[in-house]
Amino acid sequence: MAEICLRGVRKVFGGVSVIKGVDLTIADGAFCVFVGPSGCGKSTLLRLIAGLEDINDGSLSIGGADMTRVDPSDRGVAMVFQSYALYPHMTVRDNIGFGLKMTGHPASLIEERTRNAARMLRLDPLLDRKPAQLSGGQRQRVAIGRAIVREPEVFLFDEPLSNLDAALRVQMRTELLALHQDLKATMIYVTHDQVEAMTMADTIVVLSAGCVEQIGAPLDLYHRPRNLFVAGFIGSPT
Numbered sequence: 001m002a003e004i005c006l007r008g009v010r011k012v013f014g015g016v017s018v019i020k021g022v023d024l025t026i027a028d029g030a031f032c033v034f035v036g037p038s039g040c041g042k043s044t045l046l047r048l049i050a051g052l053e054d055i056n057d058g059s060l061s062i063g064g065a066d067m068t069r070v071d072p073s074d075r076g077v078a079m080v081f082q083s084y085a086l087y088p089h090m091t092v093r094d095n096i097g098f099g100l101k102m103t104g105h106p107a108s109l110i111e112e113r114t115r116n117a118a119r120m121l122r123l124d125p126l127l128d129r130k131p132a133q134l135s136g137g138q139r140q141r142v143a144i145g146r147a148i149v150r151e152p153e154v155f156l157f158d159e160p161l162s163n164l165d166a167a168l169r170v171q172m173r174t175e176l177l178a179l180h181q182d183l184k185a186t187m188i189y190v191t192h193d194q195v196e197a198m199t200m201a202d203t204i205v206v207l208s209a210g211c212v213e214q215i216g217a218p219l220d221l222y223h224r225p226r227n228l229f230v231a232g233f234i235g236s237p238t
């Protein structure tokens with residue numbers, strides 16, 4: 001069970017309140033999309049859940065366990081970034097297994113998990129290549145592979161497809177949803193793209209200026225937006 005629960009979460013940067021008391025419950029196994037305009041705090045909220053930033057006020061629990069002050073590596077959470085920072089001198093195989101190697105896992109386990117992830121992501125024939133020999137979509141898959149081998153309960157994606165061209169973006173959306181089905185993990189996916197939110201999410205969280213405007217299923221938000229901001233952002237008829 002990896003329900004994610006935020007209570008009164010606040011984050012201040014240099015005296016400016018960026019996350020303003022967020023209450024949010026994300027169900028175990030959800031594919032939850034955070035959507036909202038640039039600068040509204042989507043990435044910050046994700047980084048607070050991952051533990052890459054400290055929460056100033058409030059609390060966070062994952063799977064019922066308090067994670068508010070827990071180290072990022074002990075949260076059972078893996079984050080996939082938009083700039084897929086792969087190690088250029090390492091093969092795909094070594095890039096995928098690197099995190100496990102650093103945490104002292106045995107070579108046989110690393111090899112097995114790397115092979116499984118590669119199969120899932122259709123990277124099997126590319127395991128001996130270096131990142132420079134890969135397409136953008138393949139590189140993004142390697143970045144996802146790095147997260148998969150850690151077997152997290154929660155995956156956090158921060159605009160993972162925004163560097164890809166439109167056709168590849170559509171294909172990767174389908175692949176990510178298939179992966180969600182296979183892994184049965186809780187996934188949070190950040191985007192500023194309303195279409196992506198409407199087509200991928202089972203739950204959408206609409207954010208504006210550090211606050212949750214509304215949370216619900218895509219069609220709920222579309223047909224019953226709480227206010228004009230949500231209506232405008234989701235594209236509801238008004």
Ligand code: ADP
Nearest residue numbers: 013014018036037038039040041042043044045
């Ligand atoms: P989004 O991902 O929705 O575009 P962010 O979470 O990146 O928004 O940023 C929300 C606000 O917090 C912005 O005004 C941004 O400038 C500010 N911010 C984010 N990170 C920092 C930081 N490390 N230091 C100071 N301000 C920050």
Ligand code: MG
Nearest residue numbers: 042043044158
């Ligand atoms: Mg962002």
